[in-house]
Amino acid sequence: MRHELVRARAPLRLGFGGGSTDVSPYCDEYGGAVLNAAIDLFAHVTVQKRDDDQVRLVAADRDQAWQAHASAPLPTDEPLRLLKGVYNRFMADYAGGRALPLTLVSYADCPPGSGLGSSSALVVAMVEAMRRFMGLEMDAHSVARLAFDIERRELGLAGGAQDQYAAAHGGLNLMHFAANAQVEVTPVEVPDRVMRELEASLVLYFTGVSRESAAIIEEQTTNMRSHAAKSLESLHAIKASAFEMRDALTAGDLPRFGALLDSGWGLKKQTAHNVSSAQIDKVYEAAKAFGVFGGKVSGAGGGGFMMFLIDPTRREGLKRLLSTFGGTAQAARFTRTGVESWDVK
Numbered sequence: 001m002r003h004e005l006v007r008a009r010a011p012l013r014l015g016f017g018g019g020s021t022d023v024s025p026y027c028d029e030y031g032g033a034v035l036n037a038a039i040d041l042f043a044h045v046t047v048q049k050r051d052d053d054q055v056r057l058v059a060a061d062r063d064q065a066w067q068a069h070a071s072a073p074l075p076t077d078e079p080l081r082l083l084k085g086v087y088n089r090f091m092a093d094y095a096g097g098r099a100l101p102l103t104l105v106s107y108a109d110c111p112p113g114s115g116l117g118s119s120s121a122l123v124v125a126m127v128e129a130m131r132r133f134m135g136l137e138m139d140a141h142s143v144a145r146l147a148f149d150i151e152r153r154e155l156g157l158a159g160g161a162q163d164q165y166a167a168a169h170g171g172l173n174l175m176h177f178a179a180n181a182q183v184e185v186t187p188v189e190v191p192d193r194v195m196r197e198l199e200a201s202l203v204l205y206f207t208g209v210s211r212e213s214a215a216i217i218e219e220q221t222t223n224m225r226s227h228a229a230k231s232l233e234s235l236h237a238i239k240a241s242a243f244e245m246r247d248a249l250t251a252g253d254l255p256r257f258g259a260l261l262d263s264g265w266g267l268k269k270q271t272a273h274n275v276s277s278a279q280i281d282k283v284y285e286a287a288k289a290f291g292v293f294g295g296k297v298s299g300a301g302g303g304g305f306m307m308f309l310i311d312p313t314r315r316e317g318l319k320r321l322l323s324t325f326g327g328t329a330q331a332a333r334f335t336r337t338g339v340e341s342w343d344v345k
Contacts, residue, residue, distance in 0.1 A: 004049045008129035008341035011038035012109070012116040013166035014298055014307060014332070016257075017264055018242030020271055022160030022177045026235055032177035034162045035188070035242040038170040040333045041109040043121035045129040046344075050101040057083040061107035070099035076155060082119065085155045086126040089146070094134050102133070114206070115299025117163030123147040124167040124339050132341040140338050141185070144168035148181060170338030174246050194252045199333055200312035201254055201293070203319055204305050207280065208327045234270040241267070258293020258309035265296035280306065283325050290314075290321055307332075 013036045021032030050056070056067040057080045064079045072091035074084040083104055091099055106126065108118040124147045131138050138146070144164040151157050151164070161183055162175055169185050172195070176184040241264045248257040265284070269275045276284075280297060287295055287308050295308035310318050319329035 002049070002135050003133050003343050005344040006047050006129055006132045006341055007344060008045045008047075008125045008132065008339065009042040010121040010125040010128065010167035010339040011170055011335050011337065012041045012043065012114075012118055012121050013038050013163060014116070015162060016242075017245040017260065018175075018239050019162070019268065019299070020160070021235055021239040021242075022162045022175070023158075024160075027160070027177035028179040030236070030239075032160070032175075033239050033242045034160075034175045034177070035173070035245050036162055036166045036175070037172040038166055038335050038338065039116070040335045041116065043108040043118055043125045043167070044106065045122070045125040046103075046105045047129045047133040048103045048105075049133075050103055053101050055087065055099065055101060056103040057087070058103070058105040059083065059107065060105055062112065070101045072097055072099040081155060082123055082151065083126065085150050086123060086130060089150050089154065090130045090134065094136060100134075104129070110305075111206070113304055115297060115304030117166060117299065119157075120147065120151060120159070120163030121167035123151050124164055128168075128339045128341045132343070140168040141165075141183075143339060144183070145181070168339050171336045172249075172334065174242065188246055188249065190249050191252065194249060194254075195334060197252075197254060197312070198249070198257075198309075199331070201258075201309045201315070202332050203308045203310065203315055203322070204298075204330050204332050205283065205308065205322045205325075206305050206328045206330075207283070207325075231271050234267045238264060238267050238271075254309060255293050258295075260294065261296050261307075261309060262288075262294030265294070268296065279325075283322065283327075286321060286325070287318065290318055292318065 016035045018034035022034050026032060053070050054067055055070045058065045059080055066080050073088040076084045106122055108122060110116055110118055124143060127143050127147045147164045148161050161177055165175055165183055165185055172188045174186045174188050241260055245257055245260045293309040295306060298305045298307055322329040
């Protein structure tokens, strides 16, 4: 049964350890592993039935809109390529190639290029919204797999798979990535008091620079394909750190967890030349001098959000220090809830 007006939301994520090992060809050849956690910032989608023969697509946070006669497939050029890609897949697979008139509106709780997986979370939220709108049954894993397929394979956008599965499943997970886009999601059981302490210790800092991750990921991919020794060794160590970080968290050893964040950031910078920048290095060194346990840039790097761990009694001081660099510092909370949708009417 189709619905007239539905909404969906999917959480963004913080990647703690193992980032870039979920990207082909590394995960196909060696297997990848990532430790990440969903946070209470979301990508939001509304889908509403229309009574005319139009399709209207809106990215409210980018102030972009596109409207045309309902046809399938829509041209998958900019603007709103992600929205068109999701619409096309659902019309092809679940509407017999017909074009359903509808309005789809999307926005996220952070700027584009944030390094928090917002683009993929948006695709996951769109898939979930369209699933409910068209009265289809899919579990979280199937939603993530379809979102990955649309974004990475059909639209050809560079990146890995951790963002889609984090957005679909929520919570704190150790994810394993193998050839043929095979993904295993294992929840990490950590005492509530440790997760509360991790929240109390965490500071996010938005650099003010939104970046396009594709160029960084493409350089990393080139290095992987050429089996560049330095890059490969770094990726092997980055993968191992995901397991070490899981063990530090389950043991409640946050200083150790922070130290692993720090060493992982050093390794990440060896995978591509533009993962960091002079400004990011300046902010990071100031935070280290202030006494953080460790930190890193979230996502591919080059800008977006940085994260730091510090003794909770010094968190406000760190936020004041970071704000002097022109960006915005904030706390973050974790969420166990993955993608969800509901009927408005």
